[in-house]
Amino acid sequence: MLSFLQRRLTLLFITAFILTIIAFIVDRVLVASHNPEVINHQNYFYQYSNYLWHILNGNFGYSSLDNKDLIKRGLVFFASTLELCFVALIFSSFFAIPMGILAGLFRNSRLDYVIMTIAIVALALPVFWVGVMAVLLPSVWGDLLPVDGNLSLIYDVPVVTGFLLIDTLFVVDKYDLFAFIDRVAHLILPALTLSFFLITEIVRLTRSSMTMVMRSNYIQAAYAKGFSRRKIVVAHALRNALPPIIPQLRLQMSTIFSFAMTIEIVFNLNGIGKWLFISLKSGDYLVLPVGILIISGFILTFSIFIEIFMVIISPLRRSALYAD
Known part of the structure; x- marks a missing residue:
């Protein structure tokens, strides 16, 4: 170890x-x-x-536009991007994991074909086009959800952590939970847009992992002992099918961040994507190396952390490690 x-x-x-x-x-x-x-x-x-x-x-230098510390501003904007990705991951997991489990349990059935068709169509849709369609929703269905900005202008929330879902809880005495609810409302459409790509990946990975687990020898032995299908799936299959999804999903981190930065521009969110876009457009080129270090550094650190975490929780990875 x-x-x-x-x-x-x-x-x-x-x-x-x-x-x-x-x-x-x-x-x-x-x-x-x-x-x-x-x-x-x-x-x-x-x-x-x-x-x-x-x-x-x-x-890391100072902005040529307002002479502010680049690393501090970059980390605040990056926290907003992380928040968007985290909420999108929650949305996509809520829908995609059950769909992937059903597709794996009923492989090559009509249900499997329907689920995979939905996933493939979601993957084929360009994320910026989905974002533009989501922005146009209020003009069709009415003013249901905000489509512009991170938070309504009536709320003055000081930056403490950079994560607005957390920072809005620090002003409960001033705004009650209205600022937090407003932040959640501003995140719903962008997060759902980003989750289109994530749903496809999680469905595919869950389906493949569930299929391999259900074909394993210990699952066949459980059937031979007379265990019910429900008990086998809940007690044995899910426990072994879900952990392998995590290291596979981390390989998509760079794609997830690139899509998130595109969505920020479409929805006018104050994330690192919009910050880089506006700064470079205004001639503040010092932000580019800072953005590279922040994004790449996080992806690298997160990937290594996931590898270590998987070794800790996965007996198969630990046995392979000791064998090496």
């Missing part, structure tokens, strides 16, 4: 080192191409060492 942790932490540091090199190259090439006067003629090793030293000290 210690050697496994050592290998993963080594991988984390090496990949983080490569990310800083990529961010440095983007910073030098992109910024220098738009501002030739800032080109430094010192050797690149010295420039990179200086750049890495500033990063290790938390100095």
Whole structure:
């Protein structure tokens, strides 16, 4: 186990080192191409060492538009994007896991064909088009849900954690739960739009995992002992079919974040996608390497954390680890 942790932490540091090199190259090439006067003629090793030293000290630079700390603003906007992805994951899991379980239990049946057809159609729909259609819903069905912004302008919520679902709970004395409810209302349509892609992935993964588990020898032995199908599915199949979905889903993290950033632009959400888009459009190119480090760093750290977590909870992964 210690050697496994050592290998993963080594991988984390090496990949983080490569990310800083990529961010440095983007910073030098992109910024220098738009501002030739800032080109430094010192050797690149010295420039990179200086750049890495500033990063290790938390100095990622300041915005050329409002002179605010880039890393602090980037983390606040990234927290909003994480919140959107988390709510979308809850929505998609609520619908997709039962659909995937049914498709796996009744593989090659009419129910399986209907579920997979729905999943394939959801995957084929471009996420930005689904977002635009969701924005047009109030003009067709009436003003049911907000389609613009993170929170109504009547609420003044100070930034504490960056997650508005949490920050709105800190102003309960001032607004009761109305600010929290308003935040939830602003998240519903964007999260449902993002969940279209997630539903497809979770249905496919759950169906494949459930099918493999139901064909396992211990499931056949449970049938031979006379256990009911319901008991076998609930007590044995689900417990072994759901954990393998987690490491497979983490491979889609980069795609999920790219879709989330697109949705932020469509719904005018103050997330990291909109922040990067507006900043680059306004000529504030220093935000690009900061955005690369924040997003890539989170995906890398999250992936390694999931690997360690799966080794802890999965006996099969632990046995394979000890065998290696």
